[in-house]
Amino acid sequence: MAPAPAVERLPVFPASWYLFGATRSLSHGPVSRDLLGKRLVAYVTASGKPVVLDARCAHLGADLGEGCVVGDDIQCAFHHWKYGPDGRCTLVPAKPQAAPSVRQRAYPAVERHGQVFFFNGAQPLFPLPFFADAEPADYVASKPLHLVADCPWHLVNANSFDAQHFQAGHDRRPVGEPVVDCPHPFARRIRVTFEVTGDSVFDRLLRRFVGGRVDVTMTNWGGSIVVVTGDFPRTRSTLMTFIEPLDAEHCVQNVLVFARRSRLPFVNASRLWLRRLFTRGFMAPEFATLAGIRYNPGGLLDSDRLMIDFYRWIAQLPQAPVAQARSVEPRPLCEETLS
Numbered sequence: 001m002a003p004a005p006a007v008e009r010l011p012v013f014p015a016s017w018y019l020f021g022a023t024r025s026l027s028h029g030p031v032s033r034d035l036l037g038k039r040l041v042a043y044v045t046a047s048g049k050p051v052v053l054d055a056r057c058a059h060l061g062a063d064l065g066e067g068c069v070v071g072d073d074i075q076c077a078f079h080h081w082k083y084g085p086d087g088r089c090t091l092v093p094a095k096p097q098a099a100p101s102v103r104q105r106a107y108p109a110v111e112r113h114g115q116v117f118f119f120n121g122a123q124p125l126f127p128l129p130f131f132a133d134a135e136p137a138d139y140v141a142s143k144p145l146h147l148v149a150d151c152p153w154h155l156v157n158a159n160s161f162d163a164q165h166f167q168a169g170h171d172r173r174p175v176g177e178p179v180v181d182c183p184h185p186f187a188r189r190i191r192v193t194f195e196v197t198g199d200s201v202f203d204r205l206l207r208r209f210v211g212g213r214v215d216v217t218m219t220n221w222g223g224s225i226v227v228v229t230g231d232f233p234r235t236r237s238t239l240m241t242f243i244e245p246l247d248a249e250h251c252v253q254n255v256l257v258f259a260r261r262s263r264l265p266f267v268n269a270s271r272l273w274l275r276r277l278f279t280r281g282f283m284a285p286e287f288a289t290l291a292g293i294r295y296n297p298g299g300l301l302d303s304d305r306l307m308i309d310f311y312r313w314i315a316q317l318p319q320a321p322v323a324q325a326r327s328v329e330p331r332p333l334c335e336e337t338l339s
């Protein structure tokens with residue numbers, strides 16, 4: 001059996017899509033955040049387009065999040081240099097002829113379901129994913145569940161391929177053999193059927209109202225995103241997780257729960273509330289068990305073959321440019337403030 005890769009071979013910040021935050025948080029001007037080892041700024045242009053740039057101004061490094069939006073440009077608060085959505089400098093007030101040679105790094109950005117997503121690289125290697133054969137416009141999304149993990153980002157995403165932990169940690173007994181494939185060069189998918197075996201109130205309600213067996217499909221995109229569908233006999237659950245590596249040993253997982261769009265707003269709201277409640281009940285307890293775990297390729301056994309293969313796949317993903325990794329204070333377990 002091929003061995004699991006050494007930790008040095010795993011990308012610190014894979015080139016992929018990440019969640020910046022809620023579009024409405026940008027309604028009063030640009031917002032900057034520390035993400036993926038660098039300072040980034042996001043804003044929405046006058047024409048409604050989301051933009052993500054490096055936040056440190058190319059002039060003297062002022063934080064563009066302290067500036068303002070002028071039409072489609074962002075203006076630095078310090079000396080009023082302006083940058084367009086593609087990062088090109090459009091104005092150096094004290095020396096206008098210098099502007100064409102100045103550039104701020106820009107990241108491809110997309111607004112969907114009230115959130116701004118960006119690709120951590122110059123060009124997207126794949127489109128922002130969604131559920132196969134589904135249109136984003138046919139779905140509504142919850143606000144993100146915001147789960148902080150005191151462990152490397154890849155250990156959270158490797159869970160999809162960790163067959164043992166579903167029984168031990170989630171009361172889901174696998175039925176039959178999982179099927180793993182790669183439907184796209186940047187996607188790795190696992191399909192598995194589970195029996196719902198737990199005694200929690202959530203599991204008893206699931207068995208009573210939607211059925212005790214679920215066909216689950218989990219597709220990892222680019223290392224950072226997991227698209228999950230769960231087909232119960234009487235409903236389908238849909239969610240996406242967006243990992244946010246903070247540094248080599250901490251990460252945040254943002255979980256968006258989806259429901260099919262109804263024309264009635266209160267139906268959308270109640271569906272999302274219920275599904276988010278069940279998702280939180282399913283996922284949040286796991287984050288306590290993840291605290292402090294570290295990647296240990298030498299400890300993986302034959303029975304961890306799917307996880308080892310996942311790690312071999314992760315190791316060949318492209319690495320986005322890495323800035324200085326920062327250390328962070330882990331935040332509370334279930335802080336839900338990313339909005």
Ligand code: FES
Nearest residue numbers: 057059060076079
């Ligand atoms: S630091 Fe931004 S314009 Fe001078």
Ligand SMILES: [Fe+2]
Nearest residue numbers: 159169170286
């Ligand atoms: Fe899990």
